[in-house]
Amino acid sequence: MLDFEVFTQQLITGLSNGMIIALIAIGYTMVYGIIELINFAHGDVFMLGAFLALTLLGALGMEAWGPSGQVFGVALMLIGSAVFCGGLNWSLDRLAYRSLRKSSKLSLLVSAIGCSFVCMNLGLFWGGAPMEVFSNGNSAAAPKHFPAIIPQINLLGDGFLRITPADLLVFTVTIPLMVGLTIMVKRTRLGRAMRAVAQDPTAASLMGIPVDRVIGATFFIGGALGGFASVIYSLYNNTIGFQMGTRAGLDAFTAAVLGGIGSLPGAVLGGLTIGCVRSMSDQYLETRWTNTIVFCILVLILIFRPNGLLGKTRKEKV
Amino acid sequence: MSDFLLDVRNLHSSYGQIEVLGGVSLHVTEGEIVSLIGANGAGKSTTLMSISQVVQPRSGDVRFAGESILGLRPDEVIRRGLVQVPEGRRVFPRMTVLENLMMGAYLRNDTAGVEHDLGKVYELFSVLKERGSQIAGTLSGGEQQMLAIGRALLSKPRLLMMDEPSMGIAPILVSRIFAAIRQLNSEGLTVLLVEQNARAALGLSARGYVLETGAIQFEGPSSELLSDPRIQSAYLGD
Ligand SMILES: Nc1ncnc2c1ncn2[C@@H]1O[C@H](COP(=O)(O)OP(=O)(O)OP(=O)(O)O)[C@@H](O)[C@H]1O
Numbered sequence: 001m002l003d004f005e006v007f008t009q010q011l012i013t014g015l016s017n018g019m020i021i022a023l024i025a026i027g028y029t030m031v032y033g034i035i036e037l038i039n040f041a042h043g044d045v046f047m048l049g050a051f052l053a054l055t056l057l058g059a060l061g062m063e064a065w066g067p068s069g070q071v072f073g074v075a076l077m078l079i080g081s082a083v084f085c086g087g088l089n090w091s092l093d094r095l096a097y098r099s100l101r102k103s104s105k106l107s108l109l110v111s112a113i114g115c116s117f118v119c120m121n122l123g124l125f126w127g128g129a130p131m132e133v134f135s136n137g138n139s140a141a142a143p144k145h146f147p148a149i150i151p152q153i154n155l156l157g158d159g160f161l162r163i164t165p166a167d168l169l170v171f172t173v174t175i176p177l178m179v180g181l182t183i184m185v186k187r188t189r190l191g192r193a194m195r196a197v198a199q200d201p202t203a204a205s206l207m208g209i210p211v212d213r214v215i216g217a218t219f220f221i222g223g224a225l226g227g228f229a230s231v232i233y234s235l236y237n238n239t240i241g242f243q244m245g246t247r248a249g250l251d252a253f254t255a256a257v258l259g260g261i262g263s264l265p266g267a268v269l270g271g272l273t274i275g276c277v278r279s280m281s282d283q284y285l286e287t288r289w290t291n292t293i294v295f296c297i298l299v300l301i302l303i304f305r306p307n308g309l310l311g312k313t314r315k316e317k318v
Numbered sequence: 319m320s321d322f323l324l325d326v327r328n329l330h331s332s333y334g335q336i337e338v339l340g341g342v343s344l345h346v347t348e349g350e351i352v353s354l355i356g357a358n359g360a361g362k363s364t365t366l367m368s369i370s371q372v373v374q375p376r377s378g379d380v381r382f383a384g385e386s387i388l389g390l391r392p393d394e395v396i397r398r399g400l401v402q403v404p405e406g407r408r409v410f411p412r413m414t415v416l417e418n419l420m421m422g423a424y425l426r427n428d429t430a431g432v433e434h435d436l437g438k439v440y441e442l443f444s445v446l447k448e449r450g451s452q453i454a455g456t457l458s459g460g461e462q463q464m465l466a467i468g469r470a471l472l473s474k475p476r477l478l479m480m481d482e483p484s485m486g487i488a489p490i491l492v493s494r495i496f497a498a499i500r501q502l503n504s505e506g507l508t509v510l511l512v513e514q515n516a517r518a519a520l521g522l523s524a525r526g527y528v529l530e531t532g533a534i535q536f537e538g539p540s541s542e543l544l545s546d547p548r549i550q551s552a553y554l555g556d
């Protein structure tokens with residue numbers, strides 16, 4: 001195998017993981033854009049989405065379904081986790097954040113950290129569920145195997161380079177979601193209301209925009225994107241665990257900051273960058289350095305370019 | 319029973335523990351221009367925000383067109399035709415001029431009516447038509463004020479409350495804006511005008527109120543207020 005092929009392979013992996021990170025990053029960036037809160041619980045909401053997907057997979061016995069049945073199964077998990085994560089994120093806003101809107105940003109942040117712990121512990125609890133897909137005789141905290149119900153074949157035939165149906169799934173799910181979201185924010189009534197609330201909530205309420213409901217919708221959409229991400233992440237990486245939200249959250253948050261927090265295209269650019277940095281680091285350094293490198297990137301951006309790559313002009317903030 | 323379009327009775331409002339309005343009463347009759355003047359921090363903006371139900375009053379009543387609107391959501395207040403142009407203009411800085419105007423029509427479904435009102439706004443402030451695709455944050459202060467007024471007009475107001483439309487604007491544009499207020503009023507719009515520029519406001523209005531630390535201290539026909547020596551020394555710089 002040639003160096004060039006190794007590099008290209010890592011690039012494919014990096015871009016696939018990057019798209020997943022980007023989808024999570026959009027959830028951070030949308031919520032930050034509208035209420036200037038780093039929703040620390042977002043990564044854990046994502047984790048719970050993966051647990052729901054695995055639960056559905058196990059409860060419905062999807063592993064035994066035929067190929068076309070499994071396509072349906074993937075769609076079912078995507079929709080289930082999206083609705084679940086959207087609803088959960090919406091509930092966090094409703095229960096834990098809304099009453100703190102007029103308090104200091106710090107109270108809100110502390111509340112978000114609290115929500116993160118609560119969700120993580122829910123995941124730990126859930127991991128002990130008496131289901132075959134969860135237990136395998138291990139503890140609740142142990143990482144769970146997520147069955148590869150989409151075929152692990154190489155679409156490029158027998159060459160060294162591999163593009164699998166999982167790679168394809170990542171792109172066929174993420175790209176339409178991102179395009180759809182961009183159109184939604186630009187063109188729809190809800191999108192206009194979201195931009196108005198992000199730019200000036202008082203003025204927005206003087207236009208008759210129901211500010212709290214628009215913020216709730218933003219949480220729902222951001223959470224739902226995290227839910228989609230959780231299913232494709234699980235199908236792509238085949239391992240989930242109650243702490244996965246922390247690492248995915250760190251990656252996605254770094255991506256959002258790198259791209260310029262509040263910027264949708266920035267979140268995508270940042271996600272792809274972090275995905276590629278991770279895969280290159282895994283290949284050319286050592287996997288144990290990868291998280292450190294991501295953390296260093298976060299610190300360096302916060303010090304030297306806090307507005308991120310695309311955040312400088314502050315063009316589109318939602 | 320009253321025939322007032324807007325009737326504010328003994329309104330109390332606070333921010334946290336700090337009471338800002340200690341019983342404000344004022345009224346506006348259909349077709350009038352009424353000015354509300356007062357020094358910095360007197361509570362003028364808080365009065366308007368309490369009327370719009372963006373700030374929840376502690377007690378008192380706000381009646382519009384014969385019904386209490388106390389406790390309604392801000393959008394329900396706007397639907398009834400009680401619209402505010404906020405202090406400092408508050409245009410959406412990263413939206414275009416046209417997008418800003420259309421935000422004013424957020425609650426409306428009558429496309430034809432919105433088009434018609436947009437045409438009227440363009441007649442009033444032609445610069446808004448020329449700059450339709452400009453990002454609002456890059457407009458001058460005066461242009462932003464015109465945009466804020468145009469945006470409010472697209473909410474189809476019966477009564478328009480304006481909070482210091484002359485703030486930070488070149489004198490030439492101030493007279494343009496005041497002329498526009500006069501014209502809108504002659505076409506039937508009722509106006510409650512909050513101003514620190516007391517002379518200009520009282521020159522435009524038929525009646526006025528003077529707010530001092532959360533309570534109305536003087537009220538009466540504008541001409542009387544203009545000639546009152548206490549008001550002259552405190553607010554008119556004589
Ligand atoms: N959001 C707020 N939180 C706490 N206090 C506030 C808030 N807004 C206004 N205040 C206080 O309430 C008082 C009245 O403020 P308000 O803005 O209503 O005055 P104003 O008459 O409009 O003044 P100006 O002419 O400067 O606009 C002031 O003492 C101000 O500091």
Ligand SMILES: [Mg+2]
Pocket residue numbers: 362363364405481
């Ligand atoms: Mg004020």
